[in-house]
Amino acid sequence: MTLQTQNIWNGRIGTVTIGADRAHGGTRTLQYTLGGEQDLAAVGPGATQQRPLIAAEICDDPGIWSPIVNTFMGDTVNDTAGWAGTMESEYHPDIVRLHLTSTRKRNFKDFSGIPETVSGVLKSTGLPLIIEGSNDPSIDSEVYQKCGEASSGERVLLGTAEAGRYRSIAAAAMAYNHCIIAQSPIDINLAKQLNILLKEIGVPYDRILIDPYTGALGYGFEYSYSVMERIRYAALKGDQDLAMTMISAAPDSLNIREVREARDDETDRTAATWEFYTAFSAVIAGASIVCVRHPLAIPLLKSAIDSIWPHSAGREA
Amino acid sequence: MKNVEASIKSGNESLKTKISELAGDLGYEETAYHLPVTYALTGNAVKNADDARSAYQRTGENPFVACECYTASVTAENGKEPAPFTGFLPDADLRKMGYSLVDGSILGLALVAGSPPGADVVAGICRELQEKYMLTFLAGDVVGTLAGSGVKVGAEYRLVPLGSTPLRGIHFVDIIARVAMMFGGVSPGDPDRLISYARERAKAIVIVFPGLNDEEIAFIDALSILGIPILSMGGYEGGNWHLATPENVVREGMDQKGIKVTVTAIPIPMGCSPAFEGKSIRKEEMHVEFGGGRTPAFELLRVRPAADVTDGKITVIGPEIEDVPQGSALPLGIIVEVAGSAMKKEYEPVLERRIHNFVNYGEGSWHVAQRDLVWVRLSKEAVSKGVHIRHIGTLIAAKFRIDFPNLLDAVQVTLITDEQKVKSALLEAQKVYRERDQRIKDLRDTDVDLFYSCTLCQTFAPNHVCIITPERPALCGAITWLDGKTAFEISPSGANQPVPKGEVIDATTGEFEGVNRFVKKASHGEVERCCLYSIMENPMTACGCFECIAVMLPETNGFMIVTREFKGLTPSGMTFSTLAGTIGGGAQTPGFAGVSKNFILSDRFLQAEGGIERLVWMPGQLKEELSERLLKKLSDSGRQEFFDRIADETVTTTIEDLMDFLAKVHHPALDMPALI
Numbered sequence: 001m002t003l004q005t006q007n008i009w010n011g012r013i014g015t016v017t018i019g020a021d022r023a024h025g026g027t028r029t030l031q032y033t034l035g036g037e038q039d040l041a042a043v044g045p046g047a048t049q050q051r052p053l054i055a056a057e058i059c060d061d062p063g064i065w066s067p068i069v070n071t072f073m074g075d076t077v078n079d080t081a082g083w084a085g086t087m088e089s090e091y092h093p094d095i096v097r098l099h100l101t102s103t104r105k106r107n108f109k110d111f112s113g114i115p116e117t118v119s120g121v122l123k124s125t126g127l128p129l130i131i132e133g134s135n136d137p138s139i140d141s142e143v144y145q146k147c148g149e150a151s152s153g154e155r156v157l158l159g160t161a162e163a164g165r166y167r168s169i170a171a172a173a174m175a176y177n178h179c180i181i182a183q184s185p186i187d188i189n190l191a192k193q194l195n196i197l198l199k200e201i202g203v204p205y206d207r208i209l210i211d212p213y214t215g216a217l218g219y220g221f222e223y224s225y226s227v228m229e230r231i232r233y234a235a236l237k238g239d240q241d242l243a244m245t246m247i248s249a250a251p252d253s254l255n256i257r258e259v260r261e262a263r264d265d266e267t268d269r270t271a272a273t274w275e276f277y278t279a280f281s282a283v284i285a286g287a288s289i290v291c292v293r294h295p296l297a298i299p300l301l302k303s304a305i306d307s308i309w310p311h312s313a314g315r316e317a
Numbered sequence: 318m319k320n321v322e323a324s325i326k327s328g329n330e331s332l333k334t335k336i337s338e339l340a341g342d343l344g345y346e347e348t349a350y351h352l353p354v355t356y357a358l359t360g361n362a363v364k365n366a367d368d369a370r371s372a373y374q375r376t377g378e379n380p381f382v383a384c385e386c387y388t389a390s391v392t393a394e395n396g397k398e399p400a401p402f403t404g405f406l407p408d409a410d411l412r413k414m415g416y417s418l419v420d421g422s423i424l425g426l427a428l429v430a431g432s433p434p435g436a437d438v439v440a441g442i443c444r445e446l447q448e449k450y451m452l453t454f455l456a457g458d459v460v461g462t463l464a465g466s467g468v469k470v471g472a473e474y475r476l477v478p479l480g481s482t483p484l485r486g487i488h489f490v491d492i493i494a495r496v497a498m499m500f501g502g503v504s505p506g507d508p509d510r511l512i513s514y515a516r517e518r519a520k521a522i523v524i525v526f527p528g529l530n531d532e533e534i535a536f537i538d539a540l541s542i543l544g545i546p547i548l549s550m551g552g553y554e555g556g557n558w559h560l561a562t563p564e565n566v567v568r569e570g571m572d573q574k575g576i577k578v579t580v581t582a583i584p585i586p587m588g589c590s591p592a593f594e595g596k597s598i599r600k601e602e603m604h605v606e607f608g609g610g611r612t613p614a615f616e617l618l619r620v621r622p623a624a625d626v627t628d629g630k631i632t633v634i635g636p637e638i639e640d641v642p643q644g645s646a647l648p649l650g651i652i653v654e655v656a657g658s659a660m661k662k663e664y665e666p667v668l669e670r671r672i673h674n675f676v677n678y679g680e681g682s683w684h685v686a687q688r689d690l691v692w693v694r695l696s697k698e699a700v701s702k703g704v705h706i707r708h709i710g711t712l713i714a715a716k717f718r719i720d721f722p723n724l725l726d727a728v729q730v731t732l733i734t735d736e737q738k739v740k741s742a743l744l745e746a747q748k749v750y751r752e753r754d755q756r757i758k759d760l761r762d763t764d765v766d767l768f769y770s771c772t773l774c775q776t777f778a779p780n781h782v783c784i785i786t787p788e789r790p791a792l793c794g795a796i797t798w799l800d801g802k803t804a805f806e807i808s809p810s811g812a813n814q815p816v817p818k819g820e821v822i823d824a825t826t827g828e829f830e831g832v833n834r835f836v837k838k839a840s841h842g843e844v845e846r847c848c849l850y851s852i853m854e855n856p857m858t859a860c861g862c863f864e865c866i867a868v869m870l871p872e873t874n875g876f877m878i879v880t881r882e883f884k885g886l887t888p889s890g891m892t893f894s895t896l897a898g899t900i901g902g903g904a905q906t907p908g909f910a911g912v913s914k915n916f917i918l919s920d921r922f923l924q925a926e927g928g929i930e931r932l933v934w935m936p937g938q939l940k941e942e943l944s945e946r947l948l949k950k951l952s953d954s955g956r957q958e959f960f961d962r963i964a965d966e967t968v969t970t971t972i973e974d975l976m977d978f979l980a981k982v983h984h985p986a987l988d989m990p991a992l993i
């Protein structure tokens with residue numbers, strides 16, 4: 001199903017490659033080249049339409065994670081590598097997104113644990129990875145250096161750069177040949193500015209994905225939707241500084257009242273459905289990667305995406 | 318005392334001999350870049366003595382190639398030097414090092430070589446380098462001397478002992494070459510790119526103690542080709558080596574290479590970010606305002622000798638915030654004085670225009686217009702959080718240092734709020750503005766192939782693009798063609814870009830194929846055509862910063878002009894602010910245009926519509942301000958009587974009376990071809 005285009009655009013979204021298979025110096029079983037669109041999502045000629053990808057989020061310290069997901073997954077969450085493997089074999093996402101939540105603990109010092117965790121996950125899944133590092137500028141330098149080095153050659157997507165702190169992530173991306181997520185707080189001008197800052201310190205545009213920041217559906221999602229739309233319009237009208245692929249994650253979907261207060265036997269379904277609707281709306285707004293935490297959201301998303309993008313052709317480079 | 322020039326000669330000779338005597342295989346391990354300097358310069362992988370000789374020939378007997386091949390050969394023969402010497406660093410270490418450079422945890426690289434007179438001297442220098450976040454490499458006797466002083470060496474202390482002789486300093490160069498290839502996109506075999514990368518991006522300095530032999534001097538001197546300043550601690554004369562003392566050597570070197578310990582947080586009690594740039598402060602929200610027609614106000618940026626500028630010094634002359642009640646209007650003079658070795662006088666107007674953005678970055682401060690038209694407000698909320706007038710200065714000074722680290726070494730700001738003092742400083746400022754406008758007076762649009770764009774105002778008018786030509790200064794009056802050119806020089810990826818004129822589509826309306834192409838792209842497809850000399854047909858868009866608005870008055874078959882300063886009603890039936898609200902925001906509005914005062918005097922103004930004789934009305938104050946220059950322009954073409962045919966508010970502010978007046982004076986516009 002594609003809609004007729006309503007506009008003559010003169011811009012094109014740049015491409016970005018995530019993951020490196022053996023032929024490209026990595027160990028992933030596949031890699032993706034995203035971008036290249038010349039119209040809005042699900043609109044216009046099919047040739048430039050990329051099928052959006054689903055990323056399953058996991059973490060290395062479930063103490064800082066959704067209790068709903070922890071309960072659903074049971075013991076698996078205590079074995080990060082095993083968790084990644086289970087996600088791949090049982091739920092079939094396109095990407096695994098590893099959050100190094102352990103680094104968020106106060107006085108985190110275990111820098112040598114990071115390479116272990118990362119290589120464990122790289123061994124247990126063949127999917128391309130997104131790695132989310134620390135949240136604290138005082139340890140960023142060390143954390144991102146370790147992340148970058150441990151996944152060297154795998155062309156992972158490193159998160160998350162913001163206007164005030166992007167140097168370490170950018171450095172890791174440049175030193176170890178990875179891509180980076182550039183996040184701005186629901187503001188097109190700030191998104192553009194961050195991209196320019198990154199360009200100035202030497203990150204090429206074909207390594208950047210924009211994360212416009214996403215609130216949960218019903219809890220501010222409309223702002224994110226509108227900003228994603230504006231970013232895409234600007235890009236299609238020729239603004240090179242915004243012509244990047246977008247990634248969207250709305251972890252707040254699991255914390256909202258409707259999910260928290262759902263009946264016990266309804267919790268998983270409500271959580272997964274809420275994540276699904278938020279993520280699917282983000283897909284329509286133009287996101288090329290959407291991230292979810294509840295495993296049951298993945299099949300829902302898959303079938304919805306299949307209904308619009310029946311072919312997966314072209315997405316594997 | 319060694320003579321540098323003489324030593325280079327004989328040094329190169331003996332390097333040449335060394336190369337001719339090379340034998341066997343050579344190469345480093347754990348690198349994908351072979352002998353990195355030679356590889357970067359020639360694109361060839363040197364594997365044996367013959368390769369080395371041919372590379373040496375091909376590079377015109379480059380001393381780096383000689384040192385590198387020789388060092389590699391010695392290493393191949395005798396193995397690596399024992400600890401603590403590191404010798405050649407593997408690529409993996411380089412990635413980490415490059416990481417720290419991009420990351421900002423290392424600010425630059427230093428090489429220290431030679432035989433220091435004593436442990437204390439070199440220990441002091443190395444400590445200072447550590448404190449200033451420099452990664453320091455050591456080669457030669459300096460390593461031993463340092464060890465004797467108890468200073469710990471090793472990568473973890475940011476003091477890397479490369480080798481036992483100064484020639485091992487070649488590893489410092491192979492590091493720079495590899496960083497250029499890994500991070501800088503420099504391809505092997507492209508020596509020009511390598512040199513320009515090293516000059517612009519590699520933040521490196523070298524400090525030499527006495528005792529180098531001729532070969533070593535030839536090697537060290539070659540570093541200057543890479544733009545690396547050579548600081549001598551004595552013992553050498555001649556060459557481009559700068560004599561320094563142990564006390565000032567680190568600072569001198571860092572200054573010369575423009576390596577700066579950066580300012581990050583701005584110490585003011587309000588938020589400061591481009592995110593706040595679009596917000597405005599309404600009258601009800603304001604605590605105090607400056608200028609905007611209520612009081613005299615201006616801003617001026619000047620370059621001064623370094624000795625006259627104290628970085629970060631903020632002075633307020635006149636009342637501070639607590640001396641005036643809420644809702645007041647104070648006069649204001651913003652005088653920004655800057656110093657920097659790379660700073661030029663031509664850059665003044667370009668930097669001055671940034672004051673506008675910087676003040677708007679403040680969460681509770683707001684700024685419009687430029688030069689002696691500025692209008693600044695501080696919000697009640699900000700003042701209740703402790704913001705003072707002096708904080709505007711702190712903000713401006715810090716932002717200049719952060720945004721122009723390579724240009725400015727020191728910035729001080731004086732804020733005058735005393736009415737008399739503002740008035741007298743204003744006269745001085747106006748003189749400077751006039752001089753700046755004078756510089757561009759004789760340049761014509763036909764003399765140049767490039768115009769310049771400005772998209773600074775896209776923060777609030779997202780599709781607006783100013784095209785600035787020698788004869789059409791920016792509508793805000795603050796940027797001339799020369800300024801655009803300068804701004805592009807200062808920051809090549811900034812808001813001012815060169816715009817090739819391309820084919821002339823219509824010389825009368827000022828339509829150029831290159832300009833159209835540029836405007837379409839920069840306006841994100843919104844504006845397809847832009848006629849630089851016309852107001853009726855595809856005029857330039859207006860952002861909101863215009864000094865004046867030119868408006869077509871259909872009844873008169875002519876145009877009127879109103880300035881930002883003029884507060885009353887005009888014959889169009891609207892005031893300046895109503896008109897500004899109608900045409901601003903980056904839209905193209907035929908019949909209306911934002912223009913600068915100086916553009917009115919240009920032959921290109923209204924060229925498509927028949928020229929200055931279309932002018933029917935302007936405020937008396939503007940007429941007076943332009944009178945001298947306008948009368949000269951008119952009398953040069955024998956039309957001086959036209960001056961009195963332009964009405965002002967003393968004649969009328971209604972369209973009916975204006976029509977009567979025009980008929981009475983036989984205004985030429987009445988007989989010109991109909992505008993619509």
Ligand code: SF4
Nearest residue numbers: 771774783791793862
């Ligand atoms: S008015 Fe035009 S020239 Fe002046 S700052 Fe704004 S965009 Fe630049």
